[in-house]
Amino acid sequence: MFDALRRRYRPGAPGSRRVTVRRHVSLWLRVGFVLLVAAIGAALAITIWQLSAGDVASRNTELEREIAALRADSATMRSEYERVSAIANAADARLTVERTAAQQLAEEAKNTAAENARLRADLTYLESLLPASGRDQPVAIQRLRVDSNGAPNQFRYQALLTRGTTSKGEFSGTLALTVHATLAGKAITIPIPASDVDPGAAIKVSFTHYQRIDGRFEVPTGAVLRSVQMRLLEGKAVRAQQNFAP
Numbered sequence: 001m002f003d004a005l006r007r008r009y010r011p012g013a014p015g016s017r018r019v020t021v022r023r024h025v026s027l028w029l030r031v032g033f034v035l036l037v038a039a040i041g042a043a044l045a046i047t048i049w050q051l052s053a054g055d056v057a058s059r060n061t062e063l064e065r066e067i068a069a070l071r072a073d074s075a076t077m078r079s080e081y082e083r084v085s086a087i088a089n090a091a092d093a094r095l096t097v098e099r100t101a102a103q104q105l106a107e108e109a110k111n112t113a114a115e116n117a118r119l120r121a122d123l124t125y126l127e128s129l130l131p132a133s134g135r136d137q138p139v140a141i142q143r144l145r146v147d148s149n150g151a152p153n154q155f156r157y158q159a160l161l162t163r164g165t166t167s168k169g170e171f172s173g174t175l176a177l178t179v180h181a182t183l184a185g186k187a188i189t190i191p192i193p194a195s196d197v198d199p200g201a202a203i204k205v206s207f208t209h210y211q212r213i214d215g216r217f218e219v220p221t222g223a224v225l226r227s228v229q230m231r232l233l234e235g236k237a238v239r240a241q242q243n244f245a246p
Contacts, residue, residue: 119209139163139171139232141242146228153221158214159230159242161207173234175203175213183223192217205232 144159163171177192192215193203205211219225225246232240 139173139234139239141230141232141240144228144230144242144244146225146244146246149216153219153223154216155219155225156214156216157228157230157244158212161205161211161213161232161240163207163209170206170208171234172204172206173232173239175205176231176233177215177217178229178231179217179219180226180228181219181223182226183220187226188220188223190217190219 140162142160142162144157146155146157148154149156157177161175179190179192181188181190203213203215205213227243227245229243230241231238
């Protein structure tokens with residue numbers, strides 16, 4: 001009977017049941033194991049986060065360096081741009097001044113040419129008006145006139161000084177006027193211009209072809225103008241003279 005039971009319940013015997021033997025694990029061990037796994041996971045997560053944070057910080061530092069370098073380059077380029085702009089503006093200003101000066105010179109040259117043409121025309125016209133006998137004179141006084149200047153004792157004189165067509169160079173001399181008048185029945189003489197030191201003080205003149213002369217003088221109140229004499233002198237020598245009588 002016992003042999004039959006052994007054979008029946010012997011491991012691996014036909015009809016026998018498999019029996020699994022499990023060890024009993026306490027609840028505290030399980031909780032501890034879970035906590036250990038959680039701690040390891042947390043430590044791993046912190047490590048990964050620190051590594052990530054360190055990498056981000058490193059990248060941020062590198063980016064900040066690049067930004068700083070770019071800002072420095074931008075400041076340098078801005079400074080260079082301002083320097084080049086200042087040079088360009090100065091060059092433009094100089095060019096503008098030079099252009100303005102060139103335009104002014106061109107305008108002055110144009111005006112000078114027009115003035116020369118006018119003077120030549122005037123000279124030709126005046127020479128045509130001169131008497132044939134005076135064209136060969138070294139210097140001459142032409143067309144002396146004296147007119148009232150608005151007041152009874154104020155007068156204005158005009159004359160044209162000319163040189164002969166054969167004369168060369170420039171004439172330099174002096175011009176003297178002598179005014180003859182009567183005052184209260186007495187003859188008086190007034191030099192022009194008047195001077196207490198030198199009554200015969202003269203007016204300096206200098207011309208190549210011709211020169212227009214005009215001026216003003218006064219006589220004492222109540223005086224009556226009788227005549228005016230104009231003399232053209234070279235040193236003390238009288239080279240030409242003309243009289244005018246109203």
